[in-house]
Amino acid sequence: MCSHLMLTSFLNDPADQRTCLICGDRATGLHYGIISCEGCKGFFKRSICNKRVYRCSRDKNCEMSRKQRNRCQYCRLLKCLQMGMNRKAIREDGMPGGRNKSIGPVQITEEEIERIMSGQEFKEDVPEHTWGNNGDSDHSSPSNGASEGNQPSPSTLSSNRSVEMSGYTAALRDQYINNSMSTHYQLLPHLFSYAAQSGLLAPQPRSLYPQSHPLVLQLVAAEDLAPLATPMLIEEGYKVTQVELFALLCRLADELLFRQISWIKKLPFFCELSIEDYTCLLSSTWQELILLSCLTIYSAQIFGDLADVTAKYTPSDDELQGFSEDGMEVMERLIYLFRKFHQLKISNEEYACMKAINFLNQDIRGLSNTSQLEQLNKRYWYVCQDYTEYKYPHQPKRFPEIMMCLPEIRCIAGKLVNVPLEQLPLLFKAVLHSCKSSLSS
Numbered sequence: 001m002c003s004h005l006m007l008t009s010f011l012n013d014p015a016d017q018r019t020c021l022i023c024g025d026r027a028t029g030l031h032y033g034i035i036s037c038e039g040c041k042g043f044f045k046r047s048i049c050n051k052r053v054y055r056c057s058r059d060k061n062c063e064m065s066r067k068q069r070n071r072c073q074y075c076r077l078l079k080c081l082q083m084g085m086n087r088k089a090i091r092e093d094g095m096p097g098g099r100n101k102s103i104g105p106v107q108i109t110e111e112e113i114e115r116i117m118s119g120q121e122f123k124e125d126v127p128e129h130t131w132g133n134n135g136d137s138d139h140s141s142p143s144n145g146a147s148e149g150n151q152p153s154p155s156t157l158s159s160n161r162s163v164e165m166s167g168y169t170a171a172l173r174d175q176y177i178n179n180s181m182s183t184h185y186q187l188l189p190h191l192f193s194y195a196a197q198s199g200l201l202a203p204q205p206r207s208l209y210p211q212s213h214p215l216v217l218q219l220v221a222a223e224d225l226a227p228l229a230t231p232m233l234i235e236e237g238y239k240v241t242q243v244e245l246f247a248l249l250c251r252l253a254d255e256l257l258f259r260q261i262s263w264i265k266k267l268p269f270f271c272e273l274s275i276e277d278y279t280c281l282l283s284s285t286w287q288e289l290i291l292l293s294c295l296t297i298y299s300a301q302i303f304g305d306l307a308d309v310t311a312k313y314t315p316s317d318d319e320l321q322g323f324s325e326d327g328m329e330v331m332e333r334l335i336y337l338f339r340k341f342h343q344l345k346i347s348n349e350e351y352a353c354m355k356a357i358n359f360l361n362q363d364i365r366g367l368s369n370t371s372q373l374e375q376l377n378k379r380y381w382y383v384c385q386d387y388t389e390y391k392y393p394h395q396p397k398r399f400p401e402i403m404m405c406l407p408e409i410r411c412i413a414g415k416l417v418n419v420p421l422e423q424l425p426l427l428f429k430a431v432l433h434s435c436k437s438s439l440s441s
Helices: 002-011 038-049 073-082 110-118 154-166 170-177 194-198 212-222 242-266 275-295 299-311 317-321 325-344 348-359 370-391 398-416 421-440
Strands: 029-031 034-036
Touching (some): 034 038, 073 110, 242 299, 275 348, 275 398, 325 421
């Protein structure tokens, strides 16, 4: 029932949506048991996951409103607890989505609230590092933890890649560029250890590594950046049926898959791997590649033209009631990921590198040349890091944040196969409606 209410809140007109019980801002649905906005939802999750202890400089009764809510974190968390936000509804793995949609609001005693606010409840635990925004902005970001399925979590990815990059010696770099390593790269800190130091030092302008530019250009040249050819225009006043929308989604998927097949043939390393390995890689990653392209180079059409089509489809009560928990989780994760990509504004060059890195996954079963795949993966990982740091010197955390999106894309693609086919029209309608609403507001 909670899933139905939350889904309905995504589909309702924004003007009709209820207000957040914490700050009075426009609510986006049921979050951790109560009606709240995205800002308070993210704040509550970060506060609990990161075991935050706040202090109030006044009388612990500060005003909570959309404009005032960031002025006192203590009173904001206090009100979250008093209004019934439920800590048990936060997923233990820290990823988007509630742990159990059936968990509702909870009333706890004043003593329990005091234990949380004073930090006594967290004393035995050591706070862990989290990904993304460490501050208390209104933009929610996932915390540390293990992703569901067999996909690596952001924390696992960062530690694994730190080990890999530590072993990514000068000899290996020289092999990739056939050149001696320039001085500024010898001094460059390792991938994830430099983030803590970067706040102490002003970003220094530097040149792009000689071989990075042509490799990036080759990846971008392999992409089909032309608009999608699948017609996504519907006459004004026409009501789209579930069957028609499903047929459109299938046709769109066909075109996107065909573009991935053409992309493989244009890759600069196409001759370095066997056709059998390419077939294995594509069959395991095609959903991830399509999802990544929809969030980046084709986002204007997907979240514009396709969103206009899905808006003309009205689901029945039976479809709403029958929407699965898997569908709800995929919806929440997709909306989160859209906001993350919209915030980062991924360039075509970064997208091309991300796509190659995601595709060159040596952990897929059935591959024959995993060592070559690993070499290629490291090559483009390093190229992407070089390009991003050169292009965005004032965003030292940009590259790690971009790379952290890949495990989430893999996880969503893995969960998408569990959503019944007849629910896909409703899933896309809900996701596109919510994302387009957030853009317009």
